[in-house]
Amino acid sequence: MEGKENLLYLLNTSDYDDLYNTVIYFPFNQRTLSDEDRKLLDKFAEYLIRNKNEILEIGGHTDNIGNKEYNVALSEDRALAVYQYLREKGVAKEKLKIQAYYYSQPLADNETEEGRAKNRRVNFKKIE
Numbered sequence: 609m610e611g612k613e614n615l616l617y618l619l620n621t622s623d624y625d626d627l628y629n630t631v632i633y634f635p636f637n638q639r640t641l642s643d644e645d646r647k648l649l650d651k652f653a654e655y656l657i658r659n660k661n662e663i664l665e666i667g668g669h670t671d672n673i674g675n676k677e678y679n680v681a682l683s684e685d686r687a688l689a690v691y692q693y694l695r696e697k698g699v700a701k702e703k704l705k706i707q708a709y710y711y712s713q714p715l716a717d718n719e720t721e722e723g724r725a726k727n728r729r730v731n732f733k734k735i736e
Contacts, residue, residue: 627651627655628733630732631729632731640689649690650697656694657697657698662703663735664705664732665705665706665733666705666730667707668682668683668684668685668686669683669713669730670682670683670686670728671718671723671724672718682710684706686729691704
């Protein structure tokens with residue numbers, strides 16, 4: 609067709625897996641994003657803007673230090689920090705859901721500092 613330009617975006621399956629396997633780790637009791645975190649999230653924002661049908665859950669997690677109420681709030685704050693950054697980058701709010709998991713889904717043993725550090729995170733799940 610003359611005069612029409614068609615764009616085709618190709619994404620390797622491994623690129624897709626890498627995006628959804630992105631994990632943002634946080635220091636103890638922190639909820640702010642580092643410059644390195646923002647670089648990772650920039651790639652995610654570009655992908656979500658291009659892929660209009662994707663809906664993303666942003667799951668905030670904590671270690672088990674402190675009481676449940678505090679950790680629910682902290683995990684929500686961590687997820688919200690990611691949500692707000694993606695919104696600033698142009699991702700539609702309808703594409704993003706946040707969930708506070710506190711210490712209910714540990715990746716590692718909370719009995720060691722190394723394990724607790726792995727549990728202080730935000731990770732992602734494709735909803736649609």
